[in-house]
Amino acid sequence: xxxxxxxxxxxxxxxxxxxxxxxxxxxxxxxxxxxxxxxxxxxxxxxxxxxxxxxxxxxxxxxxxxxxxxxxxxxxxxxxxxxxxxxxxxxxxxxxxxxxxxxxxxxxxxxxxxxxxxxxxxxxxxxxxxxxxxxxxxxxxxxxxxxxxxxxxxxxxxxxxxxxxxxxxxxxxxxxxxxxxxxxxxxxxx
Amino acid sequence: xxxxxxxxxxxxxxxxxxxxxxxxxxxxxxxxxxxxxxxxxxxxxxxxxxxxxxxxxxxxxxxxxxxxxxxxxxxxxxxxxxxxxxxxxxxxxxxxxxxxxxxxxxxxxxxxxxxxxxxxxxxxxxxxxxxxxxxxxxxxxxxxxxxxxxxxxxxxxxxxxxxx
Numbered sequence: 001x002x003x004x005x006x007x008x009x010x011x012x013x014x015x016x017x018x019x020x021x022x023x024x025x026x027x028x029x030x031x032x033x034x035x036x037x038x039x040x041x042x043x044x045x046x047x048x049x050x051x052x053x054x055x056x057x058x059x060x061x062x063x064x065x066x067x068x069x070x071x072x073x074x075x076x077x078x079x080x081x082x083x084x085x086x087x088x089x090x091x092x093x094x095x096x097x098x099x100x101x102x103x104x105x106x107x108x109x110x111x112x113x114x115x116x117x118x119x120x121x122x123x124x125x126x127x128x129x130x131x132x133x134x135x136x137x138x139x140x141x142x143x144x145x146x147x148x149x150x151x152x153x154x155x156x157x158x159x160x161x162x163x164x165x166x167x168x169x170x171x172x173x174x175x176x177x178x179x180x181x182x183x184x185x186x187x188x189x190x
Numbered sequence: 191x192x193x194x195x196x197x198x199x200x201x202x203x204x205x206x207x208x209x210x211x212x213x214x215x216x217x218x219x220x221x222x223x224x225x226x227x228x229x230x231x232x233x234x235x236x237x238x239x240x241x242x243x244x245x246x247x248x249x250x251x252x253x254x255x256x257x258x259x260x261x262x263x264x265x266x267x268x269x270x271x272x273x274x275x276x277x278x279x280x281x282x283x284x285x286x287x288x289x290x291x292x293x294x295x296x297x298x299x300x301x302x303x304x305x306x307x308x309x310x311x312x313x314x315x316x317x318x319x320x321x322x323x324x325x326x327x328x329x330x331x332x333x334x335x336x337x338x339x340x341x342x343x344x345x346x347x348x349x350x351x352x353x354x
Binding site for chain 1: 201239242248249
């Protein structure tokens, strides 16, 4: 199997078949990242396409100081953040709406289906995550959904290790408080 | 250990970034603190829910669609360069033409002016009619009239045509 560095070098020289290999390697991750933020498969696909398009035309700027994957993550995060900023109105799910949906779910008689119950809980967590401030949502998604390491987070978000640690702590704490607040039926914003 | 530190350490342990001695200390705290113990359960459930996130795969023919977009964009960029060149080339060529024209006007060698004898006399501030006027002035009025008569007679005299 060809070394990634070599594939990147060939791509930088304009070899589209080499770039196709990189796309093949990273498309699921990039698409997954976009999906984590948008919760819309079609939109995530469009965003992933845009990200790879940007990557192709920006390959000349990639100096190989970091891994290609980290560089691609950086492009992805910036592109997705830009996209989310553009749709500011729908960026954060209003807490009242999320609370209403939770109440409706709670009002339903217990389904007795464990998988369904878990899906509802996961849905609540996703809604609360979507309602977090952008910087917390980004770091939580990258770490706890996409599984990036602290070092990768630091490079992808251009943050110091200390900032990654403290921001991640605050993000998780805030998410837990919000989820607990909704589970207890408290509609006030934590 | 206070509860805030315990919470921080809980999360570090989740990330496998807590040393064994601190882990022991944390466990001791969790055994005696129901608040932190509940909190630990809360985080465990939270991470499990976050981990349940399953993204669908990208749509089919991802690369083929991307390649088509790359080709299209490259073509656009090519035309864009041509358009940019044209947009720049027009004012630049106009400016260059103006510069060349100015240079030609400023630095071309001055041609010698070719004047008629009257113009030359005028430029030298000499009146070209002065000499004629002197002659006319010197002649008597009768002579001048005679000269005019002869001149007109010459103009209107019938031409003599030689017949074979």
